[in-house]
Amino acid sequence: MAFQESGHKTGTSRRGLLLASGAGVLATPLAAPALHAQAAPIKVGVVAVQTGPQAALGTQLRDGWTMGLRHLNNQLGGRAVETLVIDDELRPDVAVTKVRAALERDRVDFVVGVVFSNILQAIMRPVTESGTFLISSNAGPSTFAGRGCSPFFFNTSYNNDQVHSVMGQAAQDLGYRRVFLMTPNYQAGRDAMAGFKSRFQGEVLDEVYVPLTQLDFSAELARIASLRPDAIFTFMPGGLGVNLVRQYRQAGLANIPFLSTFTVDEATLPAQGEAALGFYSGANWAPNMDNAQNTRFVRDFEAAFNYVPATYAAQSYDTAMLLDSAVRKVGGNLGDKNALRAAIAAADFTSVRGGFRFGANQYPVQDFWLCQVVRRPDGKFQTQTVRRVLEANVDPWAAQCRMPARI
CATH class of the missing domain: 3.40.50.2300 (Response regulator)
Incomplete structure (x- = not known):
């Protein structure tokens, strides 16, 4: 080809x-x-x-x-x-x-x-x-x-909300009560916030929206360090996630559980490497299925x-x-x-x-899973399933759809 x-x-x-x-x-x-x-x-x-x-x-x-x-x-x-x-x-x-x-x-x-x-x-x-x-x-x-x-x-x-709701449910199941949220300021970022909060019942310490082009998170990391949440939840795809994960680890914050979606995955792990080890993600699929x-x-x-x-x-x-x-x-x-x-x-x-x-x-x-970053025996990094969080899940907007029977 x-x-x-x-x-x-x-x-x-x-x-x-x-x-x-x-x-x-x-x-x-x-x-x-x-x-x-x-x-x-x-x-x-x-x-x-x-x-x-x-x-x-x-x-x-x-x-x-x-x-x-x-x-x-x-x-x-x-x-x-x-x-x-x-x-x-x-x-x-x-x-x-x-x-x-x-x-x-x-x-x-x-x-x-x-x-x-x-x-x-x-x-x-x-x-x-x-x-x-x-x-x-x-x-x-x-x-x-x-x-x-x-x-x-x-x-x-x-639906964007679904994947992020996985992490809201996971945070709830893990007993976290005080969580810091951070996403990019566009539709998927807003859906991420809504999805997480749809299942998390604890206290949201802060909701931070950053530009889709942001690469320096020093101000936000200082805020996290001062609040000392039980965990953070973030959605930072691509280059945003690469920089955030590296800076999070460098700032000495890895003791605060890192819950995420599309932030530590196989697209970003080659650049994140060991900085992402042990971090969590929610997904509908992982390579080890x-x-x-x-x-x-x-x-x-x-x-x-x-x-x-x-x-x-x-x-x-x-x-x-x-x-x-x-x-x-x-x-x-x-x-x-x-x-x-x-x-x-x-x-x-x-x-x-x-x-x-x-x-x-x-x-x-479909089903959704809690996943975690691991290092494979060949030295490469990937996510792997930890447990199923949602089964045969229907997105929260489906009931509002009035789909015509014919085109």
Whole structure:
């Protein structure tokens, strides 16, 4: 499978060079079963940040999708696939421009991916109002789980509130009574606060929101040291988490339990290293989950990319498997939107998480786990499950969704 980075010509296909949209192309072989010999490749736009300190998260998401296609012989439901990797640059305006180009010029059949909620919020209307299915494999803002739900929108990750509520419940179960909260100041950060507090019944000593670009946490760490909480809860994805974890350990605060979501995970652990050992996270998946599909995914992913997959990769892999099952159900015919929607909603695939199904709002109903950072025998760092905290959990916004029966 050949891969093109944005703006670098590695092949002769005119379609393959998408300089105007800033998209890369993941070109796949055009061979397919005889039944679909005349069918054009299915085009999928994968929105994944590839620029700046958060690029590691987008790389995980992109590589998870790539791994899924490799396991599917570079096909979805028997039809060849052409993937356009769209670097949103973590800028909503840029994301909208590039996604519109993918829809209007490149005529993608699906848009998938998206790491950050502010990017998903920006592209939601352009994609769904074009009659194109949008499948988020990471961002899960509350705004689209309830009254803002759409028949053209599916989510294969979670609603933001759910993952953070895991840590609220864990803090409650562990007997912590005084907790300090800190998240970035955007929708997912606000969802994180709400999710944690939905299950934590103790005292919140302070709620601190920081800019999404913040890298120096000295003022906040001094505040934590002065308050001496029983624990802290934080959601600091990507580069924010790398810096926070290092500075937290350096400040001598590691004796205060560190509860987090998307802060210590396989995307950030290579940079955090020993500074993150023993820190906790909440998740719907971890690399050590004991099922055949997950074992194959983790083994082959590490062999292909030489790093440990995170949830961004696992959920993106599941998205490829989901679409394969849906395209197969409709016999490769993407023209009947109601039939295709029903096929996606059926979720007739084997997830790396084990059990997987969609709720009424087309968000997953799934288990959530308390995880902890460990060092593996090979010296690499990863999270591993400690215990199941929530079982077959339905997100708190699902009841507000009034999903139409037909498109």
